[in-house]
Amino acid sequence: MKKVSIVVPVFNEEKNLVHFTQAVHEVMTKTSYAFELIFVDDGSSDDSSKILEELSVQYEQVKPIFLSHNYGHQIALTCGLDHAKGDAVITMDGDMQHPPALLPVLLGKWEEGYEVVQTIREATEGVSFFKKLTSKYYYRFLNMMSETKVYPGGSDFRLLDRKACDALCRYREHDRFIRGMVGTLGFKQTILPFTAPERFAGESKFSVKKMSKLAMDGILGYSVVPLRLSFYLGSVFALFSILLLGHVIWEFLHGNVVTGWTTIMVCVVLFSGVQLMILGIMGEYIGRIFKEVKNRPLYLTREEREKTAGQGE
Incomplete structure (x- = not known):
């Protein structure tokens, strides 16, 4: 039986985790795949870590990883990819804006022979006009500046074949723009348009500052x-x-x-x-x-930090 790894970065998502896990579990148990649900807690300050520990007891497929502090969305994704063992790896957010109902569709494209299945947001419910406008022109500007094509509306909701995931994990730069990195891999790729619903609960943790940094990483990381x-x-x-x-x-x-x-x-x-x-x-x-x-590690998990501290005593 083929195995699917689902990687989900988490930062202060206590209100979404239970509902998201139930939704993914319901969808995936109806497929013919074994699966693991890897949550990477990116230094949450709410009860997310506690909820993840409870979910790991309730669901055998849930495998939480706790980072030592907040490293950022792209590093959390990288950590999850490093630990994923599936024949296919799907990355997605846990706020329900990446619909779990699309998981079988992504897997269907994979079975057709595609090694990368990239979702494209055609629209996002509840998003301001300003954000839509800036996102649209940012991708145009990025593709004009860079030799690596990034699909407008592209998100971190995608499927990677095992070979593509292994290749991506060899990229170890610190200022990461995974959407651009995937575009450099050269594997057989297709796109899947979708409409993103509103968040199930809570507010987006992707502040203007974080969006600006990601935008800068996309431009400076892939263009001179x-x-x-x-x-x-x-x-x-x-x-x-x-x-x-x-x-x-x-x-x-x-x-x-x-x-x-x-x-x-x-x-x-x-x-x-x-x-x-x-x-x-x-x-x-x-x-x-x-x-x-400086060649520092991209991240440290909570367990690694505690182990290192114990050795120093």
Whole structure:
């Protein structure tokens, strides 16, 4: 019998866990697959960890993993993928916006021979116009900047064949954008459109700050175009400065040096701003290099932390 691993990152989802587990269990027990439900608790501060421990007693398929602190959604997903043992691995969120009813459909696509089945949100119920608009144009901008195609509306609700999962687990960079990483794998892929319902309970933990970081990881992690644009922009302004030099000489020869003060001030401010912008872009890339060369582990589980602390006593 083929086995399916379902990986679910969790951060303060105490109101959703029981309902989600029941829904997944009901769907999967009607299929012909054995399955494991891997919850990765990403340092929750509510009762999520306690509920997961109770669910692991109630359901033999539930296997909770507790991270030592909050590492972020993408690292929690990575931890779950590292521990998944199934012939197919499905990643999804536990707030019911990734409908468990679609699990058999994903598995059906897998049985057809697809090694990656990527879901695409055609719409999300209850989402603001601003979020829809920014998401739409972000993916357009990302695909324009990067050589790796990311489907607009793509989510972390997907199926990976065992081979694809093993390949993805070899990617160990710290600033992770798994949607882009999956696109670089090169396995046989198809898409599955769906409409995401509203959350079952609670509020989204994906703040503007977290969304901004994920967006930045997607752009800087898969493209050097910002560095090239910096070079092109610097070249344009270097040419402009040569033209400005001609203007300065003209003003000097005609004795109008004082009248050029406004032009000089504007140019100083403009060029200083451009230089700081370019330095900022370079700093982002250098900061990411700094993280990688330290070669620290992507995450520590609670058990690993306690074991390490015990050895130090």
